[in-house]
Amino acid sequence: MAGVTPATEQQPEPPATDGAGAVPAAPTVPRLIATDLDGTLLHDDKSVSERTVAALAAAEAAGIDVFFVTGRPARWMTVVSDHVHGHGLAICANGAAVVDLHQGPRFVRVRPLLPEDALAVVHALRAAAPGTAFAVERTGGIHHEPQYPPLSFDAALTLGPVEKLLSEDADQAEQPILKLLAHHPDLAPDDFLAQARASAGAHASFTRSSPSALLEISALGVSKASTLEQCCAERGITRDQVMAFGDMPNDVEMLTWAGMSYAMANAHPAVLAATNRHTLANNEDGVAAVIESVLNR
Known part of the structure; x- marks a missing residue:
């Protein structure tokens, strides 16, 4: 991962729009959505809004896999465990673990630090x-x-x-x-x-x-991006078919890797610089807004 630009006092840029005040549409419908949790999918009070729950369910119903990709340990995933659908999998600890939230959670893959x-x-x-x-x-x-x-x-x-x-x-x-x-x-x-x-x-x-x-x-080489890439390869999904969302430096590699990336309006300056697609802040359901625009196409 490249060095992170030090934070400054500058305010985050407003979300990019399509000229009519709407969040920009993705260039194509993704096969997989990868979203960070804290500061991205979750509101600041750590809740998942009804709008976001509905958007995630609609994406899964449309055949789009949704992966939660987070720095959280597996034991902190109860806040979203009910919203992981068919596959049940989430990437935790910044890529060090893949867990099945339908079973415990159960560790499916571990990439340990020696x-x-x-x-x-x-x-x-x-x-x-x-x-x-x-x-x-x-x-x-x-x-x-x-x-x-x-x-x-x-x-x-x-x-x-x-x-x-x-x-x-x-x-x-x-x-x-x-x-x-x-x-x-x-x-x-x-x-x-x-x-x-x-x-x-x-x-x-x-x-x-x-x-x-x-x-x-x-461990060296372990990141959200590298583990997500492994999970996608197992499903025959290429990077250009992945839509990703994030807000902090631990998301930069994932946003750089994915073909369709969105920084939250509340994101760290390095994240805002990592992609020219910005969505609304986490408290304004920015992830849901993009999913809705994709499904409405």
Whole structure:
């Protein structure tokens, strides 16, 4: 993934229109829709609007596969699990896992980060950005250092130094590592991302989706785009038959890969620059607006 342009104070450009104030129509009807969740499909309160539910169902009824492609872990997918239709699959953890939401969720594919690569990242980031705290996201849950900011709704299974969390005798060490997470209390988010890529990019893939300085670190080559490409190849779907939606740096590769890409009006500047097709903001059901325009053709 190319370096991300640092965020500025500029306001996002208004959505591109067809001259009549409407969201621009796709050049062709897609075979697969790939959409991010937070800041894209979901409203800011993490709800799925009735309009969006109807649009997703209509797309599936028209024979268009819909894939949720998110940085979320599988256990956070209950908000949309009822809206995955026939295939039941979603891409989670920025491409590190494909899960069947109809069954558990059940892990169908895992692209793990090896402990030795994660440890190399830890050493490089500690040297480049002192004060960084780490968490380890495994298939069974999250484990983190005491200084890592905790989530009230997703408590750590284990607290301890990251070296211990990555060791062979760590709790749940038999479970694959999906992501290493790195948080810095002081650095600007895009500056932290650029610094991490420069210092540790030889060991892993770096991205971010949080408004804070929280980096999401996967195995080299793992991204939303690369896993989506695998899923499409298995279905005989080419990139020009894929429509994608996103709002944050972890979506840039997917938007660049897909033949029909839309940035949300509320998107990060790097995402707005990744495609010249912009739709309405997430709170205005921008994904649904495009799907409706496709199905109305």
